[in-house]
Amino acid sequence: MNLDLRLPIGLMFTIFGALLTLFGLISDDAIYVRSLGINVNLWWGLVLLAFGLVMLGFAIRAGRKRHASGTP
């Protein structure tokens, strides 16, 4: 199969992570009363961002290897 699944997974979670982190930074603290006072958007956004970037990293490295060895 010529589509490395880690690429869409990595991209999607990078976008989710970025969206949630940004929203966590600008959102009003009042909405975090229900989440026990923790800014979960910021923290979980960072977790998703890290996961997404690691997946992307794997996909890009594998892509380079394929490119270097000449197989499509």
Next chain:
Amino acid sequence: MHQIQLGAIDYAILIVYFAFVLGIGWALRRFVRSSEDFFLSGRSIPTWIAGLAFLSANLGAQEVIGMAASGAKYGMMTSHFYWVGAIPAMVFVGIFMMPFYYGSRARSVPEYLRLRFDEKTRGFNAITFAVMTVFSSGISMYALAKLLELVLGWSFHTSVILSAVIVLVYIFLGGLTSAIYNEVLQFFLIVLGFLPLVLLGLKDVGGWAGLTAKLEPVATSAGYAAGAWSDSWRHLGSASANPMGVEWFGMVMGLGFVLSFGYWCTDFLVIQRAMAAKSMIAARRTPLLAAIPKMLFPALVIVPGMIAIALHSSRGGLLPIGADGTPNYNLAVPVLLAHYLPSGLLGLGLTALMASFMSGMAGNVTAFNTVWTYDIYQSYIRPGRTDQHYLRMGHAATVFGILFSVAAAYATTRFNNIMDMLQLVFAFVNAPLFATFLLGMFWRRATGHGAFFGLLIGTVAAAAHHGLTLPHDAVPGLKGAFLGTVLHTYPSEMAQNFWTAIVAWTVCFLATIGISLLTGRNKSDDELRGLVYSLTPRLTDRELVWYKRPATLGVVVLGLTLLLNIIFW
């Protein structure tokens, strides 16, 4: 319950997810050239992807909503569905059964039955399976639409059409590969979307110790020992000591042996994912690898239900009360999502919920179009056409499979009882099936007539057992005793189901042996090579390092599961 208001950020997450799901289908469309590409992914899927899809195809509505509901209703005993049921069955199918499924080059589970037994056994299995998958995908769609209507105030029609169209498009474009790739995406989304909910909930109730303490009044007020909601085995000595109303024998034999092995070892919906793997060794590792995350799933799907009931009893009225005076357990997950997650993560959680419904639906649709095209259309309606003809039929089957599911979803809104009845009939058909496969794979003397009539008699036995028994405090009818007399009363519906399965399995097992001995063999040893254990060269896996062999992986998985059973005893 109060309806949840979604913000722009929540919709943004939902839309990004839909874009990726459709994008994967679009990107894969050019790889679909033959029917084998469409139905079996050209047998080229890497192990880790097949393994996660194996898990995710089963992770539909019933799993996420139903397991949380059971967690609230029965507590930690629900973990038996995993640690006694699913995991041992997954190890068994990987080590002992996959060599015959994959090695026979059968393209579906019904096709294996034709190779091993005969045409009529295959026909019976193919037709019941095709009908069953369409209805379960319809029920899944119905459940999703009802939930979104209740929680978000979305219209029922919008939800049904939206989910149907998205699943249709990505399967139509990329076939099984697209369904499998999306299932893996959905797997990560479900885990990462629900995990914050579990973590916040556990922090709120004071960790596992706090949860156990809060569940004690739940148990004692219902008249059980204090640990009945937080122990898995301790209260299984007698049926009256636990909320499930089951004793250890019914649990281990009914749920563990018959129902779970029957599902994980013979249901084409999950087996199809392993059959799509790129090699025999990858196919055998698929269920074994899937078992590792599977054993941790109780934390993700059962614990939220337990948290919901603990909060419900200690802080008063978290779950809405239904018409019959008991809490609506099915709302455990949506209520917790609204309770803990702010805008942002709420969107992620709801997207995860929708993902779980879609992966369940897509799993059913891909299994349906394969069985329909190969086992019904190609075998009985139009044999001997070109491969391109069957590929076109596969596309068409995807469309009308989904149309039937939509029709089934609407039928459910009108005739709730008809769905319940159909599910009951399917349970009767499924219960004896594992006996047929066990004998087929491990006893060469089992004949076509034996298998077919054994299955039929086993199905009738299941119906008869259900028709002559009744769960405690139920009225005769769909719940049992429809034959007029009540021979035995079970303490709960769950106990009745487990024993129906045990009876059906035993009757089918004995009947198949009896009839096989009375009838002549219809397949010679030569024809059964690769299909029956004693006539197939052993896979020794000598070429692999010991720690890479499927058997080693199986032992490790079983050891870890045993450990989990002991920790939460």
